[in-house]
Amino acid sequence: xxxxxxxxxxxxxxxxxxxxxxxxxxxYEQEAPRLLAVVMRILQNRPLAEDIVHDAFIxxxxxxDRYHKGLGSARGWIYTVARNLALNALKYxxxxxxAEPDFLLDLCDKQVLDNEHPDxxxxxxxxxxxxxxxxLDHLENERKLCVLHAYVxxxxxxxxxxxxxxxxxxxxxxxxxxxxxxxxCLQ
Amino acid sequence: xxKPTNDTPETDSEWVGQYVLGTLNDEERVAFEARLAQSDELxxxxxxxxxxxxxxxxxxxxxxxxxxxxxRIERSVDALESxxxxxxxxxxxxxxxxxxxxxxxxxxxxxxxVAVFFAVQLQTVQPTMSDxxxxxxxxxxxxxxxxxxxxxxQARQMQLVPLAAIEIPAxxxxxxxxxxxxxxxxxxLGLVKKGETxxxxxxxxxxxxxxxxxxxxxxxxxxxxxxxxxGPIQSIGRGTIML
Numbered sequence: 001x002x003x004x005x006x007x008x009x010x011x012x013x014x015x016x017x018x019x020x021x022x023x024x025x026x027x028y029e030q031e032a033p034r035l036l037a038v039v040m041r042i043l044q045n046r047p048l049a050e051d052i053v054h055d056a057f058i059x060x061x062x063x064x065d066r067y068h069k070g071l072g073s074a075r076g077w078i079y080t081v082a083r084n085l086a087l088n089a090l091k092y093x094x095x096x097x098x099a100e101p102d103f104l105l106d107l108c109d110k111q112v113l114d115n116e117h118p119d120x121x122x123x124x125x126x127x128x129x130x131x132x133x134x135x136l137d138h139l140e141n142e143r144k145l146c147v148l149h150a151y152v153x154x155x156x157x158x159x160x161x162x163x164x165x166x167x168x169x170x171x172x173x174x175x176x177x178x179x180x181x182x183x184x185c186l187q
Numbered sequence: 188x189x190k191p192t193n194d195t196p197e198t199d200s201e202w203v204g205q206y207v208l209g210t211l212n213d214e215e216r217v218a219f220e221a222r223l224a225q226s227d228e229l230x231x232x233x234x235x236x237x238x239x240x241x242x243x244x245x246x247x248x249x250x251x252x253x254x255x256x257x258x259r260i261e262r263s264v265d266a267l268e269s270x271x272x273x274x275x276x277x278x279x280x281x282x283x284x285x286x287x288x289x290x291x292x293x294x295x296x297x298x299x300x301v302a303v304f305f306a307v308q309l310q311t312v313q314p315t316m317s318d319x320x321x322x323x324x325x326x327x328x329x330x331x332x333x334x335x336x337x338x339x340x341q342a343r344q345m346q347l348v349p350l351a352a353i354e355i356p357a358x359x360x361x362x363x364x365x366x367x368x369x370x371x372x373x374x375x376l377g378l379v380k381k382g383e384t385x386x387x388x389x390x391x392x393x394x395x396x397x398x399x400x401x402x403x404x405x406x407x408x409x410x411x412x413x414x415x416x417x418g419p420i421q422s423i424g425r426g427t428i429m430l
Contacts, residue, residue: 072230
């Protein structure tokens with residue numbers, strides 16, 4: 001599949017809005033494996049995750065006409081659709097809440113990344129792709145984990161608080177401050 | 188109901204960040220989505236945050252989607268297309284009504300406000316009743332007067348409760364329908380009797396989804412002969428999950 005940086009997501013959405021079925025299937029070829037990974041990580045249930053990816057593509061097809069260039073990242077738009085469906089589906093689905101700190105921290109560890117992907121898009125695209133790692137790196141591990149559990153695992157703040165053995169208020173304020181710090185760092 | 192606390196986001200930037208992270212509670216999320224629908228600026232900020240965070244999940248090992256999944260998506264798109272093609276000539280007015288985006292946006296905002304109002308009422312007036320987990324307010328299409336409330340509880344029952352006296356013309360019936368996203372056509376949930384609460388066992392339905400459509404149409408006595416809504420819409424609204 002073409003890399004994330006060369007595929008034209010914006011054009012794919014514009015074509016979907018115009019009723020071009022091939023554009024939808026090209027987007028599927030391009031993004032389904034990554035979307036499935038994201039949704040599966042949240043739901044931890046393969047059949048349900050596949051259902052959600054199906055629903056996401058149908059919603060993308062139906063709502064593509066609401067997207068226009070003025071809304072910025074088309075890829076961000078696509079994942080907002082899919083993630084919202086997945087987070088919503090959590091209400092009907094039980095899943096385990098696991099800590100896995102090493103796995104999560106490795107996901108955004110710049111060094112692991114540089115060693116594993118010395119030449120590919122992740123390492124080379126310093127301006128957009130890598131900047132969040134750099135900014136996350138400024139956060140203490142515990143706070144970084146809160147953000148990652150929420151985003152990557154789809155855990156609620158309640159679940160995170162129990163998992164880390166911290167008061168809910170502490171987790172909420174960590175997340176709030178971490179977001180503010182990330183925002184400032186990314187600008 | 189949660190009162191606004193120190194945890195409720197204050198600035199737009201906080202709202203956007205928490206929305207993308209998925210840490211807003213249901214109420215906050217619905218409220219923010221209503222604002223989001225109106226603002227390109229906020230949508231842009233959401234997409235931007237999402238793009239930043241994607242650099243993390245892009246490192247998850249991609250999963251091979253099974254071949255039948257793409258075929259299933261194609262079939263669903265086929266079904267959507269044939270539904271719009273057959274619907275248009277048969278009932279242009281109804282078709283246009285269903286497709287009017289501005290109306291839905293307005294309705295869902297209105298429904299949310301009313302739904303929250305009733306959720307508060309139900310919880311304060313009848314503390315013994317189990318909390319509603321799903322709620323929708325059906326309003327008249329022309330003037331948006333609330334006419335019916337739908338609620339579900341732990342009892343695995345959905346109730347359609349009239350808010351006022353209902354006049355059903357002689358020889359006619361009010362038929363209750365629902366349609367979730369991705370369904371080809373509305374499904375009948377039964378006929379409404381005057382002044383009575385309609386109870387529907389939820390086991391007969393797929394799980395209720397956010398934004399699921401509910402409507403009451405005026406049909407001939409005994410219900411629509413085609414199994415699809417044919418008469419004018421009396422009341423319409425979308426559901427919200429309240430957990």
